[in-house]
Structures are given as structure tokens and as C-alpha cells.
Amino acid sequence: xxxxxxxxxxxxxxxxxxxxxxxxxxxxxxxxxxxxxxxxxxxxxxxxxxxxxxxxxxxxxxxxxxxxxxxxxxxxxxxxxxxxxxxxxxxxxxxxxxxxxxxxxxxxxxxxxxxxxxxxxxxxxxxxxxxxxxxxxxxxxxxxxxxxxxxxxxxxxxxxxxxxxxxxxxxxxxxxxxxxxxxxxxxxxxxxxxxxxxxxxxxxxxxxxxxxxxxxxxxxxxxxxxxxxxxxxxxxxxxxxxxxxxxxxxxxxxxxxxxxxxxxxxxxxxxxxxxxxxxxxxxxxxxxxxxxxxxxxxxxxxxxxxxxxxxxxxxxxxxxxxxxxxxxxxxxxxxxxxxxxxxxxxxxxxxxxxxxxxxxxxxxxxxxxxxxxxxxxxxxxxxxxxxxxxxxxxxxxxxxxxxxxxxxxxxxxxxxxxxx
Amino acid sequence: xxxxxxxxxxxxxxxxxxxxxxxxxxxxxxxxxxxxxxxxxxxxxxxxxxxxxxxxxxxxxxxxxxxxxxxxxxxxxxxxxxxxxxxxxxxxxxxxxxxxxxxxxxxxxxxxxxxxxxxxxxxxxxxxxxxxxxxxxxxxxxxxxxxxxxxxxxxxxxxxxxxxxxxxxxxxxxxxxxxxxxxxxxxxxxxxxxxxxxxxxxxxxxxxxxxxxxxxxxxxxxxxxxxxxxxxxxxxxxxxxxxxxxxxxxxxxxxxxxxxxxxxxxxxxxxxxxxxxxxxxxxxxxxxxxxxxxxxxxxxxxxxxxxxxxxx
Numbered sequence: 001x002x003x004x005x006x007x008x009x010x011x012x013x014x015x016x017x018x019x020x021x022x023x024x025x026x027x028x029x030x031x032x033x034x035x036x037x038x039x040x041x042x043x044x045x046x047x048x049x050x051x052x053x054x055x056x057x058x059x060x061x062x063x064x065x066x067x068x069x070x071x072x073x074x075x076x077x078x079x080x081x082x083x084x085x086x087x088x089x090x091x092x093x094x095x096x097x098x099x100x101x102x103x104x105x106x107x108x109x110x111x112x113x114x115x116x117x118x119x120x121x122x123x124x125x126x127x128x129x130x131x132x133x134x135x136x137x138x139x140x141x142x143x144x145x146x147x148x149x150x151x152x153x154x155x156x157x158x159x160x161x162x163x164x165x166x167x168x169x170x171x172x173x174x175x176x177x178x179x180x181x182x183x184x185x186x187x188x189x190x191x192x193x194x195x196x197x198x199x200x201x202x203x204x205x206x207x208x209x210x211x212x213x214x215x216x217x218x219x220x221x222x223x224x225x226x227x228x229x230x231x232x233x234x235x236x237x238x239x240x241x242x243x244x245x246x247x248x249x250x251x252x253x254x255x256x257x258x259x260x261x262x263x264x265x266x267x268x269x270x271x272x273x274x275x276x277x278x279x280x281x282x283x284x285x286x287x288x289x290x291x292x293x294x295x296x297x298x299x300x301x302x303x304x305x306x307x308x309x310x311x312x313x314x315x316x317x318x319x320x321x322x323x324x325x326x327x328x329x330x331x332x333x334x335x336x337x338x339x340x341x342x343x344x345x346x347x348x349x350x351x352x353x354x355x356x357x358x359x360x361x362x363x364x365x366x367x368x369x370x371x372x373x374x375x376x377x378x379x380x381x382x383x384x385x386x387x388x389x390x391x392x393x394x395x396x397x398x399x400x401x402x403x404x405x406x407x408x409x410x411x412x413x414x415x416x417x418x419x420x
Numbered sequence: 421x422x423x424x425x426x427x428x429x430x431x432x433x434x435x436x437x438x439x440x441x442x443x444x445x446x447x448x449x450x451x452x453x454x455x456x457x458x459x460x461x462x463x464x465x466x467x468x469x470x471x472x473x474x475x476x477x478x479x480x481x482x483x484x485x486x487x488x489x490x491x492x493x494x495x496x497x498x499x500x501x502x503x504x505x506x507x508x509x510x511x512x513x514x515x516x517x518x519x520x521x522x523x524x525x526x527x528x529x530x531x532x533x534x535x536x537x538x539x540x541x542x543x544x545x546x547x548x549x550x551x552x553x554x555x556x557x558x559x560x561x562x563x564x565x566x567x568x569x570x571x572x573x574x575x576x577x578x579x580x581x582x583x584x585x586x587x588x589x590x591x592x593x594x595x596x597x598x599x600x601x602x603x604x605x606x607x608x609x610x611x612x613x614x615x616x617x618x619x620x621x622x623x624x625x626x627x628x629x630x631x632x633x634x635x636x637x638x639x640x641x642x643x644x645x646x647x648x649x650x651x652x653x654x655x656x657x658x659x660x661x662x663x664x665x666x667x668x669x670x671x672x673x674x675x676x677x678x679x680x681x682x683x684x685x686x687x688x689x690x691x692x693x694x695x696x697x698x699x700x701x702x703x704x705x706x707x708x709x710x711x712x713x714x715x716x717x718x719x720x721x722x723x724x725x726x727x728x729x730x731x732x
Contacts, residue, residue, distance in 0.1 A: 196610075197610040198585075200544070200546035201546075202546075314503060315503055317524040
């Protein structure tokens with residue numbers, strides 16, 4: 001038994017914001033009540049801390065199997081725990097691709113053996129994510145995937161997307177798409193605009209993403225299958241999602257911390273600022289902040305994409321896309337709270353109840369629920385050092401950034417996965 | 421020397437003034453100095469180049485410096501060696517500076533941040549070609565007596581041109597006004613935001629009205645990665661012909677960074693005409709590059725901004 005005492009409980013599902021203690025019994029929550037007595041339970045003093053439903057990251061890359069020099073399930077989930085995440089959803093673009101039940105099972109078994117947090121794999125939509133034939137989605141579902149995606153690339157054709165969505169609707173799996181028009185993206189390394197013209201780097205226009213979002217929403221309408229837009233980054237895409245939601249379509253979306261924090265003007269020739277979708281304009285960032293506040297955006301997801309240091313220490317054109325993000329996500333979200341852009345409750349929702357709903361799950365703090373909790377300080381001062389990350393990779397644009405607020409304890413199935 | 425953008429007008433004027441003495445040497449029967457004897461310039465060209473490489477090699481030779489030549493697009497990079505490892509190997513041979521040409525924008529900046537010795541950018545992707553802009557400025561100043569407030573027209577593929585970018589930065593610092601003209605996809609609106617007074621026009625006739633300096637850019641067929649524009653269309657709409665040139669001021673100068681394709685972007689009669697500065701540009705390239713090498717690796721005290729590594 002573990003008693004979490006003196007914390008401020010925030011639960012978006014019940015709109016609870018109150019001083020409540022939480023008693024955990026094994027893997028589940030036993031009781032939520034004010035000023036409980038410990039009796040024989042061990043006490044975790046949460047004075048000054050916020051206690052939230054366990055955070056879920058809908059979008060990450062753990063690189064295992066196949067690219068263990070960049071990340072492993074062990075190192076990646078340790079970094080996730082340090083970031084306050086209790087469950088993470090690794091994308092299927094491993095080597096081999098997670099496009100069949102044996103790879104899915106191997107990932108889940110490895111996570112059970114060495115993982116610090118829950119690992120809920122996302123399966124490939126198409127075989128080897130090549131965009132040709134459908135993958136073995138039903139078998140992967142039985143093995144434990146929570147969604148499908150060809151992330152790293154878009155679902156290749158409207159026809160394949162339609163097939164996948166017809167199929168996944170029956171399987172009750174959401175389809176997640178990395179929205180990108182391949183012809184507009186070809187050769188581009190950042191967002192097209194003043195900065196790309198100044199730097200002489202090849203840019204892609206914002207329509208690269210929104211053209212694909214518009215296609216996907218129409219296929220969603222055709223099939224009725226839940227559609228989730230990964231790492232949404234432009235105003236135009238956000239407006240398409242907003243209007244789809246207003247029409248009652250089952251469309252959701254996520255935004256990454258780097259897209260709501262940085263813009264294309266921050267890009268120089270440092271490959272730590274190279275990601276896909278690329279950093280957008282100031283106006284896009286404003287739109288994303290609006291979407292985070294008013295509810296069009298369902299979740300904050302990291303798109304944690306580790307790359308070993310040598311692979312990023314190259315010319316900007318040659319560097320791979322992607323940044324690590326587990327350990328800085330909450331602190332970057334708290335920057336929005338401190339700036340008055342979103343409420344604390346909304347931030348918690350974007351990390352917990354929001355991503356859970358995308359997966360058709362609930363996430364709340366109540367007796368009988370799984371004992372997955374994230375405890376964080378809204379004020380704790382610290383500096384992120386990429387060199388000290390639990391990840392095997394160092395590719396963060398936030399190295400050396402000073403933060404106010406940090407994850408302080410991560411509890412997964414009643415066990416402490418991390419304690420600052 | 422990574423780019424023109426961070427330099428001030430005063431620093432550019434200083435570099436151009438320093439080049440005057442080296443212009444005189446090009447006219448001298450005996451052209452070799454001993455100023456940089458014992459110094460070595462590494463020429464690292466990761467992209468095919470003849471003119472710029474020969475110009476730097478000659479500039480170094482005329483100052484008495486040795487050169488090390490690396491033409492890497494054929495060798496190590498094809499074997500998978502990284503740019504960083506290649507230049508570190510070169511650096512270990514202890515040159516006094518590296519002159520670098522690379523197809524990736526920012527490549528010179530990338531190397532300069534990782535090495536101690538000065539790096540001279542001899543062209544990085546679509547970003548900058550600072551010595552080209554300096555030699556252009558020297559040529560214009562010689563003919564016109566000043567760089568201040570000129571009406572400058574740039575014709576062609578401006579988006580993909582490092583020469584255009586460096587010239588926009590350089591001449592913009594002297595209050596020049598720009599007219600950009602070319603196929604719309606090569607003259608994006610964002611060019612108006614590079615900081616100078618820039619207008620974009622679609623018709624070449626309009627672009628040439630009252631022009632005092634005309635840059636004709638090369639049509640880079642090797643960069644026709646985008647759906648190709650028929651060359652006949654380009655000739656029809658944008659070739660600089662004698663008839664079109666008559667719309668410019670009578671004393672207008674015509675510059676071309678080379679290599680020039682006669683009959684494509686420029687009519688031979690214009691290329692060989694009295695307003696053409698093409699051969700002066702080549703000679704002035706030697707003077708500018710000698711001045712730069714002298715300032716960067718000679719023993720004279722140097723303005724730290726000009727020798728700056730990417731310190732920020």
C-alpha cells in the first residue's frame with residue numbers, strides 16, 4: 001500500500017481540483033479522500049505537488065528492434081518515466097517494421113522485461129509501411145497494438161487509407177496518419193518561407209501537410225473510422241480538423257512541444273532544429289496555441305525521435321529529421337501555463353485524458369482505476385542538459401534551456417518508475 | 421568569411437580597398453609575391469568547380485602560399501566518409517585556412533564551428549558566395565566610382581542562386597535598390613524580406629527600365645529537379661538581348677558570375693558588348709581573393725569580424 005499525501009489532485013474527467021490523498025493498493029487505486037491516515041501504508045509526501053492521471057505519449061520512436069545505437073526500449077522508457085509518462089506508444093518504423101504480431105509481441109515482452117513504463121505499440125498500416133498491401137492488423141490487434149500508422153511517411157494513397165479505415169473501423173482501432181504530400185515534401189528540409197529563402201535551404205509550403213489532412217478527413221467521412229492526425233503543425237490543418245469536428249466526424253489530432261514552442265525563424269544550420277513536419281511560422285504557432293487552449297487539439301505528443309549523435313553532426317541537408325522529447329515535454333507545456341496561454345487543468349488533460357480518448361480509453365483518478373499517476377511541480381527550477389538525458393541520443397533543440405516546473409514522480413501500476 | 425550578411429558596409433569597403441593593391445599586381449609582368457611564403461591554404465571543393473577553384477589556387481600562388489587540393493565529391497564522400505571527418509583529416513595536415521565549396525547550404529558554417537582555423541566560404545549550396553559578391557562589387561565600384569544607391573536588376577533563377585543572395589546582402593548595405601525578374605517560381609515573394617528595397621516584376625522589359633547594374637544569372641540546368649521549364653520559353657521571356665538592354669541606362673553594366681551559356685540567358689552580342697564586365701570580374705576575383713587570403717592568414721592585424729568563425 002502506498003499513500004500519496006498532501007498533494008493537489010487534478011483530474012480533468014471529473015473536473016476535480018482539490019487537496020485529496022490517494023491510497024494505492026497494488027496495481028490499482030484503492031481510495032481517494034481528504035487527509036487520509038497512513039495506517040500501515042508507505043507514505044509519499046506530495047506537498048507542493050500536483051497529482052495527475054498518468055501521462056500518455058501517443059507518438060514516439062523507441063528504435064528497438066533494429067536501431068539500438070539510437071535508443072532501446074529500456075533507455076527510451078526510462079527517459080519517458082523521467083518525463084512523467086506512464087505509457088508510451090512507439091511507432092512501427094523499427095527494423096523490422098512492426099507489421100506483424102510476432103514483432104508486436106517481441107516489443108511488448110521486451111517492455112515487460114526491461115521497460116520503466118507501459119508500452120502500447122502502434123502497428124504498421126501497410127506491410128513494411130510500403131503503402132502497398134495491408135499489414136496483418138487483426139493479428140497485431142490481438143497481440144496488443146492500440147492503433148495503426150505508417151508514421152515516418154504518410155499512408156501512401158487514398159485507396160490504401162480507405163481500405164485501412166474500413167478494416168480498422170471493424171477492429172475498433174484508430175488510424176493515425178503522418179500527413180504529408182510527398183511531391184511537395186521531396187527534397188525539402190524546413191518550412192518554406194523567409195527563413196528558408198535566407199538560409200538557402202529547400203522549404204516545403206504549409207499545404208504539404210494540409211492537402212493530406214483534407215484527403216484524410218474525406219476518407220474518414222467515407223468510412224466512419226476514427227482518424228488521428230499526427231504532429232499537426234499548421235493553421236490550415238488545424239482549421240480542417242476544427243471543421244471536421246464541428247461536423248461530428250471522429251477526427252482527433254496531436255501537437256508536439258517543439259511545434260508549440262519553436263518557429264521556423266529559430267532554424268539555423270543546427271540539425272537539432274531539423275524535424276518533420278518542420279517548424280512552422282509564427283502564425284502557425286499562434287494557431288496551435290489557440291487549438292491547445294480551446295480544445296481542437298486533443299493531445300500533446302512528443303514525437304520523441306532519437307538519432308545517435310554522429311548522425312546529426314552533419315550538414316543540415318544530410319541530417320535525419322527528428323528530436324528527442326520525453327524529458328522536456330511537460331516543462332515546455334508548463335511554459336504555456338506560466339505564460340497564461342492554457343490552464344493547468346487543460347495541460348493535464350492534453351497529457352492524460354486527451355490521448356486516452358484518442359485510443360478509446362479513459363484516464364481518471366478514482367477507486368478501482370489503474371494506479372498510473374504523474375506527480376509534478378509547477379515551479380521546480382531546473383536546466384535540461386541533453387548530455388544527461390536517459391535517452392541514448394542527444395538530439396534536442398532545448399539543450400541548456402532553463403525551465404520552471406518538472407515531473408517529480410511517475411507511478412506505473414502502483415510502482416515508482418521515477419522519482420526526482 | 422562565411423557570408424556577406426553579417427558584414428557591415430565599412431568592413432566591405434575595407435576589403436575592397438585592400439583589393440586595390442592586388443589589382444595592380446595582376447597588371448604587373450612579374451606577379452608573384454612572397455607575402456604568404458610558408459603558409460598553406462587548403463582548397464576543399466566538394467562540388468564541381470573550375471573557375472572558383474583555379475581563382476583561389478592562383479591567388480594563393482601569387483602570394484607565395486602553397487595549396488592542398490581536395491576534390492572530394494569523387495573520393496571520400498562517395499565512400500561514405502562524413503564531411504566532418506574529411507575536413508578534420510585535412511585540418512590535421514595543418515593548413516592555415518580552408519577554402520570550401522559545398523553543395524549544402526550552411527556547410528561552411530558547419531565546418532567553421534568545428535575547426536580552429538579560418539574558413540573561407542567559396543559557395544555553399546543556395547546560400548552565399550561571398551567572394552563572388554566582393555569581386556562584383558569591386559568591378560562595379562571601378563566602373564561607376566561608387567556602390568551607393570544604384571538601381572540593380574537581377575535576372576534569372578534567384579531562389580536557387582547563392583550569387584544573387586550575396587549580392588542582395590552586399591549591395592543592399594550600400595542603399596542599392598533591386599528589381600528581381602525571372603520565372604515566378606524562381607523569384608518568390610520571400611525575397612522581398614531579405615532586408616533591402618526589392619521589387620519583383622514579371623516582364624524583363626519593365627525590369628530593365630532605368631537599370632544601372634544588371635546581373636544575369638546562370639540557368640542552372642543541373643538544378644532542374646523541379647518540373648523543368650522549357651529552355652525555349654526561358655530564352656523567349658528572359659534572355660538579355662541588345663534590344664532589351666537598350667531599355668536600361670546607356671552606361672548600365674552587365675555582370676555574369678559564369679560559366680555563361682551564350683544564346684541561353686544572354687545574347688552573345690551583349691556578352692561581348694562594351695557594357696559587359698565578364699572578364700574584369702574574373703581578374704578582380706583574383707584581387708579580392710588575394711586580399712582575403714592576405715588578411716586572414718598573413719601576419720597583418722585583422723579585423724576580427726572578417727576572420728570571424730561563426731562565434732555566435
